[in-house]
Amino acid sequence: MIYVSAPEHGEPSDPAMKAHALHATVTALLAGDKGLLAMDESTPTCNKRFAALGIAQTEESRRSWRELLITTPDLSNSISGAILYDETIHQSRQDGTPFVKLMADAGIVVGIKVDTGAKALAGHPGESVTEGLDGLRDRLTGYAALGARFAKWRAVIAIDAALPSTACIAANAHALARYAALCQEAGLVPIVEPEVLMTGDHTLQRCAEVTEQVLHEVFEQLHVQRVLLEALLLKPNMVLPGLTCAHQESVDEVADATVTTLLRAVPAAVPGIAFLSGGQSPELASARLNAMNRRFKGRAPWALTFSFARAIQQPALDIWRGEPGNVQQAQRALQQRAACNRAARQGKYADLADAAD
Numbered sequence: 001m002i003y004v005s006a007p008e009h010g011e012p013s014d015p016a017m018k019a020h021a022l023h024a025t026v027t028a029l030l031a032g033d034k035g036l037l038a039m040d041e042s043t044p045t046c047n048k049r050f051a052a053l054g055i056a057q058t059e060e061s062r063r064s065w066r067e068l069l070i071t072t073p074d075l076s077n078s079i080s081g082a083i084l085y086d087e088t089i090h091q092s093r094q095d096g097t098p099f100v101k102l103m104a105d106a107g108i109v110v111g112i113k114v115d116t117g118a119k120a121l122a123g124h125p126g127e128s129v130t131e132g133l134d135g136l137r138d139r140l141t142g143y144a145a146l147g148a149r150f151a152k153w154r155a156v157i158a159i160d161a162a163l164p165s166t167a168c169i170a171a172n173a174h175a176l177a178r179y180a181a182l183c184q185e186a187g188l189v190p191i192v193e194p195e196v197l198m199t200g201d202h203t204l205q206r207c208a209e210v211t212e213q214v215l216h217e218v219f220e221q222l223h224v225q226r227v228l229l230e231a232l233l234l235k236p237n238m239v240l241p242g243l244t245c246a247h248q249e250s251v252d253e254v255a256d257a258t259v260t261t262l263l264r265a266v267p268a269a270v271p272g273i274a275f276l277s278g279g280q281s282p283e284l285a286s287a288r289l290n291a292m293n294r295r296f297k298g299r300a301p302w303a304l305t306f307s308f309a310r311a312i313q314q315p316a317l318d319i320w321r322g323e324p325g326n327v328q329q330a331q332r333a334l335q336q337r338a339a340c341n342r343a344a345r346q347g348k349y350a351d352l353a354d355a356a357d
């Protein structure tokens with residue numbers, strides 16, 4: 001039961017009922033040690049992934065790929081919800097069955113990316129602010145009518161010797177909080193995603209400091225905008241050394257740094273933390289999530305789960321390459337990564353964790 005303040009006289013909807021529906025969605029997303037499949041790449045990002053493998057960059061290719069993902073047998077054994085892109089939520093399987101119906105039939109909760117992308121932040125070279133607030137209230141109503149029950153908004157924070165700026169953190173935290181408030185008003189659970197990038201040669205310590213600073217600002221803004229913490233999921237980066245940093249910490253060190261940072265900045269009222277993979281290999285992303293669940297079992301106040309895109313999809317995409325004859329093998333690879341991450345939620349991915357050290 002979530003406590004919410006009493007409705008004002010004459011207020012049309014009952015906040016307690018709304019909170020109850022949001023809570024039911026959060027519970028469904030976190031149930032059974034399952035996690036989220038992020039398949040919400042924008043068209044340019046999806047095309048970039050296709051181009052790297054020589055796959056045609058057409059609407060039909062993107063539809064076929066998303067059909068492969070959604071129709072993977074037994075996907076719902078490990079995946080509770082999937083995040084779609086605007087193009088995808090309107091698409092259907094080859095036989096005309098809408099993707100949202102297939103997902104509902106499989107018991108997979110429908111999510112939708114609602115930001116319109118990270119754009120250059122004026123006056124701050126190398127930094128971005130995520131846009132999409134204009135008209136968002138109406139778009140959220142439309143997505144809810146299509147069957148979406150949760151949403152996602154990604155803010156991007158770059159690190160270098162001088163970055164991030166105070167302005168970048170403030171602008172992105174403000175936008176995330178405004179988005180989250182609108183989502184809850186529309187009955188959608190917001191996934192709040194402030195991503196501190198892995199790109200660069202910064203140390204793990206520096207990533208920890210920046211991540212903590214960003215999270216403090218995000219939760220301050222969520223409080224200011226009256227967002228109900230019990231009815232959101234946080235989607236942060238793991239605390240990692242930069243990709244080109246000479247020293248790469250072990251799986252256990254990453255797990256400790258990540259959870260320590262989150263404990264300092266994320267209120268216990270938040271029900272779940274669903275990590276992005278951010279360019280880690282699929283095996284390392286699973287191993288690090290596994291180590292967090294193993295080492296902090298019973299001590300972390302929130303569920304530690306996954307909302308990976310590349311770390312679930314990439315092995316399957318490498319197999320598919322746009323060839324209909326490769327669909328079944330690609331689906332098996334997807335199923336396997338999804339199952340590995342469910343095991344990581346349970347702290348049962350131990351063998352691979354050791355191998356990844």
Ligand code: 13P
Nearest residue numbers: 038276277278308309310
């Ligand atoms: P990755 O897991 O590939 O980082 O993607 C997660 C995501 O949803 C980015 O917004």
